[in-house]
Amino acid sequence: MGHKxxxxxxxxxxxxxxxxxxxxxxxNWGTVYGNDNPITLELACGKGEYSVGLGRVHANRNFLGVDIKGNRIYTGAKTALEENLTNVAYLRTHISHITKYFNAGEVEEIWIxxxxxxxxxxxxxxxxxxxxxxxxxxxxxxxxxxxKTDSKELYDFTLETIESQGCTIHENIADIYGKGLATGPLAIQTFYEKMHLADGRTIYFVSFSLPEGGVKLTGRFNKTAQSGTENEADNNE
Ligand SMILES: C[S@@+](CC[C@H](N)C(=O)[O-])C[C@H]1O[C@@H](n2cnc3c(N)ncnc32)[C@H](O)[C@@H]1O
Structure with missing residues (x-):
């Protein structure tokens, strides 16, 4: 591992x-935040800009950036400490283990x-x-x-998944900047977003909620869910 x-x-x-x-x-998240306000997750948070950005404007909500890479989490965590944002924290884990950390209904929103x-x-x-x-x-x-993504493949895949699972779409923007809709939370720019914008890439956004009848799993994922065992190796960074 390098010195930095x-x-x-x-x-x-x-x-x-x-x-x-x-x-x-x-x-037990109250012990981290000092209150039981609802928690919003920023998954694949990298340097955690959304947790910091949202934490600055929503003092009555708690934000948790989640990533496996500790050296990236460092940046957001340092900023939150420097700005005394006590409603912002970071969790280093593989996201496939996310259910280990919360009770049912403990999370109010997810940003990916x-x-x-x-x-x-x-x-x-x-x-x-x-x-x-x-x-x-x-x-x-x-x-x-x-x-929020620059990947047309991931955006299309997500729309197909939303449709096949019977999720509800709340907002679907195929080109945030082209439509002048990079406002509110969508105006927060992360490290990767800045790189993608510099490359002239289109940025996509979709907001949805899960089906009332439950998410349907097929094949080996259904078997894993039934047995409750997950075989995902964490990497060390
Ligand atoms: C392309 S970077 C984006 C980082 C940040 N959101 C940004 O926009 O700058 C993707 C991040 O997701 C993290 N990641 C991807 N899959 C993950 C998983 N299953 N569990 C935890 N972290 C994951 C990587 O470590 C990486 O930091």
Whole structure:
């Protein structure tokens, strides 16, 4: 590991707003935030700009950036500490383990911001039904899941998944900037978004909620869900 990365990993060990693979979290988030306000997740948060940006304007809501890469989480966590944003924290874990950390209904909204599109492996996409099934177990009924991406493949895949699962679409914007709709939370720009904009890429957004009848899983994902076992190796960064 390079020196800079090592320094960041050492720093987050000492940050009170970073939890790395913690135990006994369901129902205990009040000990992190000092209140029981509802929690919004920023999945694949990288440097965590959405948690900081939303945390600045919504003092009565709690925000949690989630990523496996500790050196990226470092940036958002440091900013939140410097700005005394006590409603912003970060969780270092693989997102396939997300149900370990919350009780049913403990999460009020999910943002998925420029996740890796995993062009060769659909099941790794954070809007694949296997992930929607996990989100369903921790979200309040009717809660929104918001995806912002530069990947047309991931956007199309998500729309197909939404349709086949019978999800409800609340907003669907095929070109946020082209339509002049980068306002409110959509105006927050992350590290990857800035890179994609510099490359002239189109940015897509879709906001949806899960079907009342439940997310349907097929094949091996259904078997995994039934047995409750997940075999996902974390990487170390
Ligand atoms: C392309 S980056 C985007 C980061 C940030 N949202 C941004 O827009 O700048 C994708 C991030 O997702 C994280 N990631 C992808 N799949 C993940 C998973 N299953 N669990 C945890 N983190 C994941 C990666 O570590 C990486 O930081």
């Amino acid at each position: 990365k090592l320094v960041k990993f050492q720093a987050i060990e000492t940050y009170r707003n970073v939890l790395q693979h913690p135990e006994n979290m369901p129902g 911001i420029f996740p890796d599109p995993f062009l060769k492996k659909e099941s790794n996409r954070l809007t694949h039904p296997r992930y929607l099934y996990l989100y369903e177990q921790i979200l309040k009924p009717g809660a929104r899941i918001n995806l």
